[in-house]
Amino acid sequence: MNEVLASTLRKAVYERLDYLDRLVNEADVPSRASLADSEIARMTAAWRSLLADHEPDERGRCRACGGWRRRRPHPCSVWTTAHKNLIVVDTRSTPTTGRHTAASYLPTAG
Numbered sequence: 556m557n558e559v560l561a562s563t564l565r566k567a568v569y570e571r572l573d574y575l576d577r578l579v580n581e582a583d584v585p586s587r588a589s590l591a592d593s594e595i596a597r598m599t600a601a602w603r604s605l606l607a608d609h610e611p612d613e614r615g616r617c618r619a620c621g622g623w624r625r626r627r628p629h630p631c632s633v634w635t636t637a638h639k640n641l642i643v644v645d646t647r648s649t650p651t652t653g654r655h656t657a658a659s660y661l662p663t664a665g
């Protein structure tokens with residue numbers, strides 16, 4: 556991929572994320588529900604695809620990260636980012652009271 560295409564791709568992805576952020580923050584409830592119907596499946600598919608590329612090999616090293624001589628140990632930054640964003644709850648923005656508070660710190664099964 557040349558530099559112009561890479562830049563265009565990068566810009567398009569950031570613009571899409573900005574658009575989705577705006578919808579989440581500014582749209583009414585029916586619009587957000589509609590957004591969830593379509594975008595959650597797209598986001599989970601995207602995460603699964605990305606994570607599949609970064610599955611560990613038979614030696615426990617990421618298949619995608621690192622150079623040709625030495626791959627990075629698993630979990631790589633993609634997996635740690637996924638864990639941080641999909642599993643770990645940001646306690647700074649999460650209420651610390653309520654009946655589900657303790658459960659939010661536990662890893663989910665599956």
Ligand SMILES: [Zn+2]
Pocket residue numbers: 608609617618619620631632633634
């Ligand atoms: Zn990786």
